[in-house]
Amino acid sequence: MTGTASLLRTTALSAWYGDFQAIFDIDFEIGMGETVAVIGANGAGKSTFLRALAGALDTRPGMLSYDGNDIGHLPAHEVLRRGIALVPEGRKLFQSLSVEENLQIGGDHGRTGPWTLKRVFDLFPVLAERRVQPATSLSGGQQQMCAIGRALMANPRLLLCDEISLGLAPVIIRELYERLVTIAAEGTTLVIVEQDINRALEAADRFYCFQKGRVSLQGPARGFDRQAITAAYFGL
Amino acid sequence: MSWISDIDWAGVLIQGALIGGLYALFAIGLSLAFGIMRLVNIAHGDLIVLCAYVAMIVVNATGVHPLWSIAVVVPVMFVAGYLMQRSLLNFTLGPSILPPLLVTFGISVIIQNVLLEVFGADTRRLNAGAMETASITLPGDVTVGVFPLVIFSVALLSLGSLQYLLYRTKLGRAFRATSDDAGTAELVGINNRHLYCVAMGIAMAFTALAAVLFSIRTSFDPSSGAINLIFAFEAVIIGGLGSLWGTLVGGIILGVSQSLGGSVVGPLVSDLIGNPVAAQWQILTGHIVFIIVLIVKPDGLFPRIRD
Numbered sequence: 166m167t168g169t170a171s172l173l174r175t176t177a178l179s180a181w182y183g184d185f186q187a188i189f190d191i192d193f194e195i196g197m198g199e200t201v202a203v204i205g206a207n208g209a210g211k212s213t214f215l216r217a218l219a220g221a222l223d224t225r226p227g228m229l230s231y232d233g234n235d236i237g238h239l240p241a242h243e244v245l246r247r248g249i250a251l252v253p254e255g256r257k258l259f260q261s262l263s264v265e266e267n268l269q270i271g272g273d274h275g276r277t278g279p280w281t282l283k284r285v286f287d288l289f290p291v292l293a294e295r296r297v298q299p300a301t302s303l304s305g306g307q308q309q310m311c312a313i314g315r316a317l318m319a320n321p322r323l324l325l326c327d328e329i330s331l332g333l334a335p336v337i338i339r340e341l342y343e344r345l346v347t348i349a350a351e352g353t354t355l356v357i358v359e360q361d362i363n364r365a366l367e368a369a370d371r372f373y374c375f376q377k378g379r380v381s382l383q384g385p386a387r388g389f390d391r392q393a394i395t396a397a398y399f400g401l
Numbered sequence: 402m403s404w405i406s407d408i409d410w411a412g413v414l415i416q417g418a419l420i421g422g423l424y425a426l427f428a429i430g431l432s433l434a435f436g437i438m439r440l441v442n443i444a445h446g447d448l449i450v451l452c453a454y455v456a457m458i459v460v461n462a463t464g465v466h467p468l469w470s471i472a473v474v475v476p477v478m479f480v481a482g483y484l485m486q487r488s489l490l491n492f493t494l495g496p497s498i499l500p501p502l503l504v505t506f507g508i509s510v511i512i513q514n515v516l517l518e519v520f521g522a523d524t525r526r527l528n529a530g531a532m533e534t535a536s537i538t539l540p541g542d543v544t545v546g547v548f549p550l551v552i553f554s555v556a557l558l559s560l561g562s563l564q565y566l567l568y569r570t571k572l573g574r575a576f577r578a579t580s581d582d583a584g585t586a587e588l589v590g591i592n593n594r595h596l597y598c599v600a601m602g603i604a605m606a607f608t609a610l611a612a613v614l615f616s617i618r619t620s621f622d623p624s625s626g627a628i629n630l631i632f633a634f635e636a637v638i639i640g641g642l643g644s645l646w647g648t649l650v651g652g653i654i655l656g657v658s659q660s661l662g663g664s665v666v667g668p669l670v671s672d673l674i675g676n677p678v679a680a681q682w683q684i685l686t687g688h689i690v691f692i693i694v695l696i697v698k699p700d701g702l703f704p705r706i707r708d
Contacts, residue, residue, distance in 0.1 A: 242587050245588065251588050259585070260581050260582075261580070269571075270589055273571050319589070
């Protein structure tokens with residue numbers, strides 16, 4: 166933490182998929198306006214962690230404290246109303262909705278704030294060109310833009326991005342990360358989950374490294390010993 | 402076989418098509434519940450009959466024209482649908498399609514027996530007075546009943562308003578999103594459980610509308626539900642699952658088939674075998690056409706289902 170007020174804190178957060186426990190006793194904290202990267206290998210529990218924050222997994226009361234309130238018992242739709250939005254892994258756009266409708270539905274149940282349909286179209290002009298097309302007709306990068314836009318439409322205070330670079334060309338990834346800077350400049354707090362260590366550390370203020378469902382290392386994003394990160398990443 | 406030349410072909414086809422509107426109305430409630438929450442409502446036919454009895458109570462208590470009972474039956478059944486989903490059906494939804502099937506089967510049995518207990522096995526019918534027999538003559542000397550025209554107009558209006566609801570409103574957007582991916586819908590702030598209750602409320606409101614028209618056209622008793630369920634299923638399947646206007650086409654095909662079955666196919670078979678069997682062929686022809694469609698186009702005529 167860099168001296169700012171805490172926005173979200175987890176205390177011994179554990180989450181399960183059925184009988185399988187995917188994350189164990191995670192203590193995590195993010196301050197207002199901060200950008201924090203969560204890195205780790207495949208299956209380290211990064212996505213589970215984000216889904217737990219978003220309320221999509223059953224967590225216990227007391228495990229999640231957001232803006233001073235316990236949200237561990239709240240379902241996903243209530244968590245969103247309080248200002249936590251997730252850009253899910255694999256984008257998960259609604260296939261029978263148009264591009265514009267996918268964005269609109271993101272705002273239908275969210276908060277009011279700076280992000281409107283117009284502002285999202287300004288951020289991603291290509292979406293405006295394709296607003297009436299089905300979301301499935303977009304390219305991978307455009308779909309990712311649409312998924313980010315959908316989450317922004319809820320005007321979240323905390324935006325959770327799950328592997329937004331997955332399967333995309335480097336030039337597109339660079340563009341997406343440039344947009345994240347714009348989003349953070351609005352005062353939005355960001356959690357970025359990535360497999361690409363360099364990409365994540367470049368965008369973030371601090372990082373957590375996950376390994377087999379536990380935090381194996383954490384610290385400031387810049388000036389950290391790369392060898393220590395690699396070791397924490399792979400468990401060498 | 403001189404009777405063939407006496408057939409009023411235009412009348413038979415038009416009458417059948419107009420009654421198809423009723424089958425489309427039957428199908429709306431079934432289709433909505435399946436489309437949005439993958440819930441196959443086996444009790445749908447019995448709920449139609451239940452609505453008809455509620456309409457009868459309203460008419461008997463107030464003495465109004467049966468069509469006016471819509472103003473009471475539709476809102477009452479909206480609330481009933483909402484509560485049924487909230488108190489019971491929501492608990493049956495999950496990865497398996499079987500629990501809702503079993504529970505709605507149970508509801509079907511309960512409704513039939515409660516109706517039998519309360520109202521007895523007598524056949525009922527609501528009397529709409531002069532409207533039932535009134536007709537207008539179209540150019541070409543074709544006579545069309547006013548009431549079938551009313552049924553068809555209501556079906557068109559219902560499908561039109563449902564189309565507007567699904568594709569032009571915030572609620573409809575939420576319905577389509579939840580139908581696509583319920584988990585992600587929660588992530589964009591949609592309360593699926595509540596949405597399902599609203600969906601069942603709307604499904605029951607359309608069912609109530611259909612039921613009032615049905616109770617004027619056809620006599621009913623507590624066991625009339627099963628055949629209505631089959632008509633609704635057939636209209637949905639012929640039209641193609643998930644297709645709004647396909648359902649209307651499905652209903653029309655079913656209505657025309659039955660109409661032809663009663664006035665052409667039935668007498669034809671009677672002549673061939675030398676026994677009078679015409680009446681049975683009305684409904685049977687509808688079933689045969691349904692099976693032919695299933696064989697030729699298993700997905701229905703206008704399939705929109707994606708998964």
